[in-house]
Amino acid sequence: MSSVSDKSQFDHLSEPPLDPHYALKELFHADNHPKKVILGSGVYRDDNSEPWILPTVQKVQPLAPAEAIVRENQDSSRYEYLPISGFAPFISTARQVLFGPLGDKDARVVSMHTVSGTGANSLGARFLAETLKPSAVWLSDPSWVNHENIWGLVGVNVEKYPYWDAATKKLNFEGMIGTLETVARPGDVVLLHACAHNPTGVDPSKEQWKRVADVCQQRGLFPFFDCAYQGFASGNLAEDAWAVRHFVERGLLEMAVAQSFSKNMGLYGERVGALHLLCGTATAAQKAKGHLSRLQRGQVSQPPTMGARLAATILADEELFQSWLGDLKEMSGRIRGMREALYGELVRLATPGEWGHVVSQIGMFSYTGLTPEQVAAIQDDSHVYILKSGRISVAGLNTNNVKYVTEAIDAAVRKHPF
Ligand SMILES: Cc1ncc(COP(=O)(O)O)c(C=O)c1O
Structure with missing residues (x-):
């Protein structure tokens, strides 16, 4: 023995x-x-x-024994591997949700279907650590607990900009902007919560977002939006993506966005998300895509299929899409x-x-x-x-x-x- x-x-x-x-x-x-x-x-x-379970999701994927669902769906390729970049119909519709109806047309944007928002944060952090070699990533104080973990894992120094003012229970905007203006160094990454800041529930106003965009532009800071609650905050997709779209409209900013459908579609365990990288040129976007694919290959090979198929079905069908907007309002x-x-x-x-x-x-x-x-x-x-x-x-x-x-x-x- x-x-x-x-x-x-x-x-x-x-x-x-x-x-x-x-x-x-x-x-x-x-x-x-x-x-x-x-x-x-x-x-x-x-x-x-x-x-x-969102009524809209149930319309697509009724609660039924697995065999019945499989029999109903004759698509024999449903369990095949996806491409490394993920499920194309999902990526295309996810981009439109985030950036607006024309969001799928910009050749400067490269997108990867990821293992939900966490996977998007993680892939983005890895890519930026490797390519930009920032002296630091700036997180709001406080931020989602996993941000510090994710950036620590890719070996980037984590710094914090003031955010929550405990005395007023409001945003310490002057502290935030002052730190980004004077302490953050060109080439540093700034992590921003697109809406419904976790954990505080306090977001900058539109005027304040414009000042953040100014500072990123003037100081050469790289904005990285974490968009985990689009539609969940106000019930309105455009309103909750306002900051992201404003940064895009500036025209001069390169940026990343981690997008999650965990909360707004109630698909937590399905792990549905995407990473979008807006580059200055279409050529740079093509090169970035190659490197993002290399990193994705080493981490997950191909993202999971089922949740992305559900999300894409809802996003592409006008009736289901309208029904989803109702669920968000609810x-x-x-x-x-x-x-x-x-x-x-x-x-x-x-x-x-x-x-x-x-x-x-x-x-x-x-x-x-x-x-x-x-x-x-x-x-x-x-x-x-x-x-x-x-x-x-x-x-x-x-x-x-x-x-x-x-x-x-x-x-x-x-x-x-x-
Ligand atoms: C700010 C923020 N980012 C990202 C996530 C990641 O969520 P998931 O990986 O489920 O998409 C969360 C989840 O709580 C979050 O609050």
Whole structure:
């Protein structure tokens, strides 16, 4: 019988900290309290706290046994490998959603179908690290937790520009623009959230976006938009892509956009996304495509098919597209309604503090301004799970739990005053 070793070449590894979202989820699942609530993850839930399969998605892919779906669909090539750049009908329609109806015509844009928004961020980071060799990538402080991880993995120095002003609970725009103007170096990458900033829920105004574009142009900074919530923020695709389209219209900026259909189509696990790179010339775009393909080949070879087929079917069919616009209105509207309900309850209870930001913020998240002490009290006393940063996923609120959650917040704020 062979002996079993008590040593490993990996014994020296330290235990990396658990991602805060997953740590929170584990605690929540271990809790048996009947009224427990989790406001952690960035996933949409309906008014009964259930995942919501968009009615439009169900029209294309009805919930049925796998055999029935396969029999219905006679396309025998559906499980074949895609090209390295992905499913062409998906790329074409995704570009139109992002850049507008003519968005598919610009030969200076090269697009890759990616493993959702994370894959697009990651492929873009790898490509820019290799080609531009920036002295730093500038992330908003705070930003989506994975940004720092993704850029760290490709060996680029991560720096932060001011974003959230804890005192005013608003955007610290002067801090942001001042840092980009005076500290960031030409050739650096600036990561920008196209809309519905994660985690704060605070976006620049159109006038402020114009100033950011000016600074990128004047200082030679490379804008990289992360567009994970188009249509989910305002319910309007053009409105949520305004910043991206404005940067494109400038004509002189080269830029990248990571696009995700996880949230706006509710296709989280299908991993549907794209990376778009706008180059100064069509020739440069062709060369960039070769390098993006090389990187994609080494990471995933070819992207997955099913989700992209679903998305492309919806985006290309006028009736389904209109139906999807209705779904976007429903999701964004329910979230706005929950913001108002939360605010209304806080006012009714006369909870100490100023809470107007809860309704002025946009998208899935609200940076509440709750302190770590208050967050801990909310969890311990009321079994409501919120990230330590005080960020709540408003999508986790519904008409059944919003009163209970507000009472939990009220009690914690009185126990541990600001
Ligand atoms: C800002 C931001 N970017 C990207 C993503 C990536 O999402 P996915 O990989 O599911 O498309 C998320 C998801 O939460 C996000 O909030």
